[in-house]
Amino acid sequence: MGSVKAELLRLWKWPATWVLIGVWLVMTLTFGYLFNYLALNGGTNTRDLSQQQLISAMQPENVGAAVVRGLPMFGGAIILVLAALAVGSGYGWGTWKTTLTAGPRRISAMAGTLGALAIIVVLLVALTFVVNLGAAITVASVEGWDWSLPGAGVLEPLAASLLIAAMWTGFGVFLGVVTKGPALAVGLGLMWAIVTENLLRGVGSLLGPVESLTKVLPGGSAGNLAGAVGGSGAPGVLTDLGGTTAALFLVGYVVVFLGAATLLKVRRDLV
Template identity: 35%
Template sequence: MNPAHVVDVTRAQLFAMVRRPAAWTIVAAMIVLNQVFSFLIPYLSYRSSDPSGFDAGSTPAELLEGTLPAQIVTNTLGGFPVFAGALALAFGAVVLGSEYGWGTFKTIVTQRPSRLSVLAGQMLAVVTFLAATVAVLFVLSGATSTAIALAEGESAALPGFGHLAAGYVGGVLVLTAWAGIGAALSVALRSVALPVGLGVVWALGIENLVSAMARTMLSALEPLRDVLPGVNAGSLVAALTPDRIGSPAPGVAETVSGTQAVTTLLVYVVLAAGLAAWFNQRRDVA
């Protein structure tokens, strides 16, 4: 694997990625979900003094406090374990799997870069794009929460730099793990639709089912639950947002420790990259 070739592939992939409607559709979906559920609905509930439709356990004052800049990490990362994670999985599958659907993979690997260089460049481009997306989400959350604070005469003070940095890195790790799973599935199955379908069903359905069963009726499933990607993503977000106000977002729960969550998500990133490389090297280009 030639580092210069990896850099060239990364640049080429980013060039193509920013011109693909699918990439921007996924980013737009993340932004809309974040703004609507973290700010718009809570703020409208506060203004109407009727939180029963959104968070019946919170008072209007708590709803307002939950939209202020001090809660920027909580509001930005709240949807990452489930909804943004599923979108990141789809993004990883789209970026790598589309080369098989378009028939361009065999054209790429018959040129100078090796298969591993191509794969490494594609994965690095995915991580770079997601890191930029997380930064955009933090900036937009800061802008919206600051506007609410100024409109309501509340404090616009942001959390400390350390808290923001930890939240940013944690968010990138969560989305990278999900995107890596999508990328590995797309390389293994050489398609986009099936990996996206399987991943979304897993993220939104099967994980919730396993977690519910382990919590209520079948404790033998707890070891399995504790290594699931969504459970560890939710545990990491919970560890990064100990001062959150009101009910946690779906999927955010302190099931395992923050350290275990980070370790498990890193293992998923490494395993996803390893499996993608294995299938990439051993599959026919046809």
């Protein structure tokens, strides 16, 4: 518990945590509500979305879908950056050395970092939900729509959001430990999340095996899970796999990323 408390204290007071959460919240509001609202009120709709689709996307009862659809790509990239920075920076600042000589076992120290990151990520998803719900209620009230609060069904997209966020967190942690620094970890992570998987999807249209592979890569699995629980109309959201299959792949990635990172952390010399 001491390790979680320590990590939470330092992540809570880290400006980067709040800058990244803030950027994500602005993005989700801008792309999820502001642009849709402007399109609905005289903008040019270039995505061939009907008015009814735009209204539906902004309805408070559909806020779960609004949360999950941003996470496979851009939200995931932000979470990955947060995790990679949280772990990788410790090498540059020398804080891993301080941490590992403080007393806890290496595995406990790592568990502390993961526990604190988990709390931050749950908070991020919760804030995304609350902010999106607030925006949806505001738009619905201003437009005079009939609206209702989301029911228990919202738990499914929220659980999917958490699983997607956990996968990107694990990926960031893994990169931070492997590269032993923040810069390369963030660079590689962003390239993977935003560039590499999209390029592979492009190649996939020419090569069947590559196309099959892209569906189960980290971003692909995240996109498929988002698609399966109602997320749509955002980059990275896919509908090639069933929700259970995509979720199982994501669980596998979480286990592999965190397992490999912890094993490396425990066994590798800190020089």
